[in-house]
Amino acid sequence: MMEYSEFSSSILSELPKEGHITCTSPSNIALVKYWGKRPVQLPENASISFTLESCKTTTRLTYKKKEDTKNDFDFELFFEGKPKPEFKPKILAFFERIEEYLPFLKQYTFTIETSNTFPHSSGIASSASGMSALAYCLMLLEKEINPTITDSQLLKKASFLARLGSGSACRSIEGPITVWGEHNDILGSNDSFAVKFPYTVHPNFEAYQDTILLIDKGEKQVSSTVGHDLMHGHPFAAKRFEQASRNISTLKDTISSGDLDTFIEIVESEALTLHAMMMTSMPYFILMKPNTLSVIQKIWEYRKQTGSKVCFTLDAGANVHVLYPNSEKEQVLDFITKELVAYCQNGQYICDKIGFGAKIV
Numbered sequence: 084m085m086e087y088s089e090f091s092s093s094i095l096s097e098l099p100k101e102g103h104i105t106c107t108s109p110s111n112i113a114l115v116k117y118w119g120k121r122p123v124q125l126p127e128n129a130s131i132s133f134t135l136e137s138c139k140t141t142t143r144l145t146y147k148k149k150e151d152t153k154n155d156f157d158f159e160l161f162f163e164g165k166p167k168p169e170f171k172p173k174i175l176a177f178f179e180r181i182e183e184y185l186p187f188l189k190q191y192t193f194t195i196e197t198s199n200t201f202p203h204s205s206g207i208a209s210s211a212s213g214m215s216a217l218a219y220c221l222m223l224l225e226k227e228i229n230p231t232i233t234d235s236q237l238l239k240k241a242s243f244l245a246r247l248g249s250g251s252a253c254r255s256i257e258g259p260i261t262v263w264g265e266h267n268d269i270l271g272s273n274d275s276f277a278v279k280f281p282y283t284v285h286p287n288f289e290a291y292q293d294t295i296l297l298i299d300k301g302e303k304q305v306s307s308t309v310g311h312d313l314m315h316g317h318p319f320a321a322k323r324f325e326q327a328s329r330n331i332s333t334l335k336d337t338i339s340s341g342d343l344d345t346f347i348e349i350v351e352s353e354a355l356t357l358h359a360m361m362m363t364s365m366p367y368f369i370l371m372k373p374n375t376l377s378v379i380q381k382i383w384e385y386r387k388q389t390g391s392k393v394c395f396t397l398d399a400g401a402n403v404h405v406l407y408p409n410s411e412k413e414q415v416l417d418f419i420t421k422e423l424v425a426y427c428q429n430g431q432y433i434c435d436k437i438g439f440g441a442k443i444v
């Protein structure tokens with residue numbers, strides 16, 4: 084059954100025989116976290132994120148119309164130039180899920196060539212950038228098939244499709260700030276795709292910096308699928324979803340007013356709450372490493388000593404995202420290189436900042 088008729092597809096022109104499309108799409112970092120979902124890929128609470136700029140996936144989609152259409156998906160997958168059969172089941176499941184919205188999928192043989200700007204085993208989730216890049220490429224193909232699609236419809240449906248690949252991926256199509264999940268205070272927000280933050284963004288957040296400290300590049304202990312599942316029957320789930328909703332309301336005002344102290348309070352609390360949910364689930368997990376905690380302590384000390392507005396957030400792993408206003412770029416980078424890099428695995432970190440979403444190359 085079609086979930087949303089607004090995203091049905093009409094084939095208005097003859098299907099193009101062959102061609103290729105290349106696009107990039109970035110990762111994003113949630114300020115209010117999405118943790119807990121219900122079928123199909125719908126969030127238990129609204130989330131809000133900064134779209135990133137440098138951490139991104141480039142995807143080239145080559146398509147060739149099949150001579151005789153067998154009723155099957157047909158695609159090859161290359162990651163950083165090499166065939167990646169182990170990624171194929173995830174893409175196949177994605178194609179199966181989105182076929183009702185892109186009925187031309189089985190008419191083509193696809194070659195998907197993809198690469199990331201960040202190291203594969205860095206612990207930086209590649210599903211957000213990877214799934215949003217593929218969804219965006221597919222929408223550019225749909226636009227060739229149906230040129231009446233407007234730019235805003237294209238972005239909306241790309242986010243909708245990306246969500247069906249990996250929830251948080253829907254927040255990567257646009258930037259600099261996006262909201263996913265229905266929330267009374269955010270106009271147009273809904274569970275099926277992300278929307279661009281529809282209010283004024285204070286200049287304090289322009290070119291906001293995110294330096295990602297690679298604390299532990301090991302394979303993730305808990306996949307996000309397992310993680311989201313842990314929220315079913317979690318003793319604190321209902322309260323957590325209420326708290327996230329209140330935090331969205333507060334952050335909405337903060338983003339418009341530029342109040343960085345409140346911003347810090349919400350963002351750090353959200354990061355620790357995400358990890359608290361994992362520590363208090365059954366089974367329970369600790370995804371932070373000793374160096375994660377050392378970095379957090381150092382950031383708190385530095386803030387106390389200097390009055391800086393630097394803060395941290397975390398993903399479902401040990402790495403630390405260090406967030407700070409562009410006006411503090413030099414001082415904070417100096418602090419990072421002198422005091423924090425020592426806690427990074429092989430001294431590795433990535434300098435990123437707020438960005439603007441998927442792009443055609």
Ligand code: PMV
Pocket residue numbers: 112113115116117118130208210249250251252307308311357398399
């Ligand atoms: O999109 P998923 O299913 O990989 O979940 C992502 C969850 C977090 O990154 C931990 C939080 C978020 O909102 O991005």
